[in-house]
Amino acid sequence: MSARPLYDYPPYWAECYGRAPLLPMSRGEMDELGWDSCDIILVTGDAYVDHPSFGMAIVGRLLEAHGFRVGIIAQPDWQDTTAFSALGAPNLFFGITAGNMDSMINRYTADRKIRTDDAYSPDDIGGKRPDRSSIVYAHRCREAFSTAPIVMGGIEASLRRIAHYDYWQDKVRRSILADAKADLLVYGNGERAIVEIAHRLAGGETIDTVRDIRGTAFLIDDLPSDWIVIDSSKIDKPGRIEEPVNPYSVPEQESGNTNSLSTATEPSQPCQPDVAKPATNEIQVRFMSRDERLSIRKEQRHRTVLRLPSYDMVKNDKALYAHANRVLHLETNPGNARALVQNQGGRKLWLNPPPVPLSTEEMDYVFDQPFARVPHSAYGKAKIPAYEMIRFSVNIMRGCFGGCTFCSITEHEGRVIQNRSETSIIKEIETIRDTVPGFTGVISDLGGPTANMYRIACKSREIEANCRLPSCVYPDICSNLNTDHSSLIKLYRRARELPGIKKVLIASGLRYDLAVESPEYVEELVSHHVGGYLKIAPEHTERGPLDKMMKPGIGAYDQFKALFEKFSKKAGKQQYLIPYFIAAHPGTTDQDMLQLALWLKRNGFRADQVQNFYPSPMATATAMYYTGKNPLQRIRRKDDDVPVAKSGTQRKLHKAFLRYHDPQNWPLLREALRDMGRADLIGNSKDQLIPTYQPLPDKRKSSQPRKRQHPSKGKILTQHTGLPPRKST
Ligand code: SF4
Known part of the structure; x- marks a missing residue:
């Protein structure tokens, strides 16, 4: 599993304009930068904050590092095309995202009530984005500039890439790509895909020919003839999920329709002797070496696409919906995932396998971009709660191998942990200390999706690439998982010893069943990095729901609690655990x-x-x-x-x-x-x-507003x- 390094592209000619202090949000700012146009325009449902915790900033700054001129349209008025035309037409494409959250989760409570607040908007005021923002934004961009290619990305597009259940409408919707009528959808962490797309369009390719990039999805009319198509029900070998077969019907092969693309069986197993068609009674048998067999099998796998039940089928049959969801999750390991295809009405949605995780050098390259680390100046003194929350925190890694079923991090960021180097993290802490207004010496978090998965991985890259399990820590910690927390301990020590740093807190959720594997880590955490309270998430106490969540039993919580109390006492601190349920x-x-x-x-x-x-x-x-x-x-x-x-x-x-x-x-x-x-x-x-x-x-009491x-x-x-x-x- 290899990929072209993210930093290994010749820069686009517009690199000569240099870096922008903030990516422009208006024509006036473009003029100041000397730009006549933008190469790429990112449209987002969040306010623009130039910080690596915000998707539009990561993608924008990365494309800028490759020489492209990137403009931002943040939280546009979606009633007409005026705001979408503000920066002119992009030379290469529009990049559309709903923002850091699915727009429906952002706009509604778990009980489907509309929210008045929005942590990603200035002054926490809601109503700045439409329902299913990505679809609306894509339509407005198309109306404004009909020939500009449209690429969708971000969590909303990513997690609605196939036919999916929409809780707010209580129905199955087709792929968001079909509704948005965009040209391409980027799913998962999009850096590799977006950089490749930009360079290929800049090199003269048209968007409809960009079909081979991992982590992308698109709609096609016909399946390519050189791929092996396998019905997903043959892979997962489910129990009977289709209606009983009519015993008097004529099978397809017998009826003469033997189109190899629609075959519903596994390809012939290359480990069997290769038997040539006998012209006479003579049978030629050729035995293959193990390496030959493996290489043929690998090659076949790379040209195999799994056909999921169509949108119409999953819409009308809950068992098929569950089956499609299961197969999608089985095909998420970049080391062995195959392409997927799902019929969406008249057209076919094609999903290339997930992106190859970023190496440490690439993570550093992304995070070391010259982020201003503040919201765009257009917001004046307005406070953006999501920014206020992370302005003094540092993201050290991506991904999660927990696989909790209610959470989408594993689906979006992948199960392989992508780590930054210690040097890059320390450099970011120093930058916060030296440049971010209002810093008082306290780093509010040094974490990621999970606090303690930094540099923790499967003991073998080969095993990891072949693994089909949905979690490395459920039902128990996998014996192949290297649970060594020493890199994290070393990082904590180095961070808190930096001059000007009074305290480094850990606010990300702790995987406590993993933490108890390293009492030394728990002691380090409890003695130096807990600000009185530590949030952990047992989520429940009972086995029934915990098994459906893929979470450990409450016994693991008790084990952690015992260590937490022991080390708090040893450190002479009164500290409390705050559990989530x-x-x-x-x-x-x-x-x-x-x-x-x-x-x-x-x-x-x-x-x-x-x-x-x-x-x-x-x-x-x-x-x-x-x-x-x-x-x-x-x-x-x-x-x-x-x-x-x-x-x-x-x-x-x-x-x-x-x-x-x-x-x-x-x-x-x-x-x-x-x-x-x-x-x-x-x-x-x-x-x-x-x-x-x-x-x-x-x-x-009830007539007074509740204080936070x-x-x-x-x-x-x-x-x-x-x-x-x-x-x-
Ligand atoms: S073998 Fe175990 S540790 Fe390795 S990737 Fe699979 S579940 Fe994770």
Whole structure:
């Protein structure tokens, strides 16, 4: 698995214009830079913040490093084409993204209520982007400049790349590419693809000929003739997912239709003797060496595309939807993933295999770009909460091998951890110290999708490339995983010893089952990097939901807690764990929520903010939510359905169990406990969940706006978005 290094391209001629202090958002700024036009225009649903935590800044600065003139259209008014024409037509293409989040998750709560806030907008004001922004932006760009190529990317496009369940419409939608009518979709981390696309278009290729870049998807009319097409149900060998075959129908081959492209069987196994067609009774047999066999098999695999059930089929058949979701997730390891194809009405959606992960040198190249590390000056003094949250934090790696089914990081960033070098990270800390306004000496986070996966990987690149498992840490930590935390410990030590750095905090979520493999790491973390509270995410206490989440049992939490308390005591510090839990995750029964509530009460936790499971596009847990099937195993119609809390009443009840201490929830909980035959838990002793009495509502309290609360002992959080707490939760 190799790829052209990201920095190994001759620069585009426009490099002579030099680097821009901020990428331009207006004609006036372009004039100041001496540009008559932009080569690439990025349209984004987020405010433009020139910081490596924001997608448009990463992509923009990277393309700029390759010599291209990049303009930004951020949060345009989408009612007409005026804002989309502001910078003129791009010489090469429009790059469209909804922003760092799916626009529907950004705009609505888990209970489908519209939000008034938006952490990615100036002053946290919502309403600056449309529903399914990528589609709307693509249409407006097309209307403004009909011949300009349109490339979609970012998390919304990435996770809606095939036919997908849309929670907000409660239906299966086709690929976002088909709805947006864009030319190309980039999925996953897009650096490799976007740089290659830019150079190829600059070199005179047309967008419809760019068909071989990993991590891209496009629509075609006909399948290429030199590929082997395999029906996905033959790969996953599911139980019967199609209707029983009519025994009197004539099979395709027998009826004479033997088009090799539509074959539904595996190609002949090259490990068998190669038998030539006998012209006579003589049979010629040629034996192949192991290397020959492997090389033929590899070559065949590279020319193999898996045909997923079509959009129409998955829309009408939940078992097929779950099967398609399962196959998509099986084909996500860049080391062995095959291309996928799915019919979308009249046309075929083709997905090339996922991008090759970035090397450390390439990660450094991306993060070492000259980011201004501030929002664009057009926003004046307005505060952008997502920026405020990360302005003093440093991203040290990408990817996650946890594979939690409700989370999309593994699907988007991949399972292979992509690490920056220690030198590059230290340089960024020094840059923050020396240049970012308001820095007081505290680095607020040194992490990534997970706090403690830095330089942790499979012990063998070869095994990793061949692995088909969805997680390296579930159901147990894989024996092939090298869990050595020494690089991270070394990095922490070096960072906190830098002059001018008073404290380095770790705010990213900790994979605590992994952390307990290295007590030395836990001691380092607890002694130096916890600001009084450490967030961790057991997500539940009961095996049923935990298995559907692919999370470890609560025993791992207890193990970590013991180490946390031991080392906190040793360091002479009073520190607390803040656990996260999810209510109403697929696989959760009312009984599971009751057990969780009892556990919370026993352990003295009171949930401050709670959130129900949010079915985000393409997540495995979302497929469970929609279909009631479990894509973590082979899909069979006859299998028992996964319990799913879908109705508003049951979701409300699950949430109420998490806030068992809130008197407003007591009437609902009393009724539920009686229905569950657990009226014994209603009473005023400490072993009972809720009391018999009901206090009068405090009108004064409820009429005053709630202040944003900070975590304290015994508080738990259940919002797992990595964003500052929302006002509306
Ligand atoms: S073999 Fe184990 S450690 Fe290696 S990639 Fe697979 S699951 Fe992860």
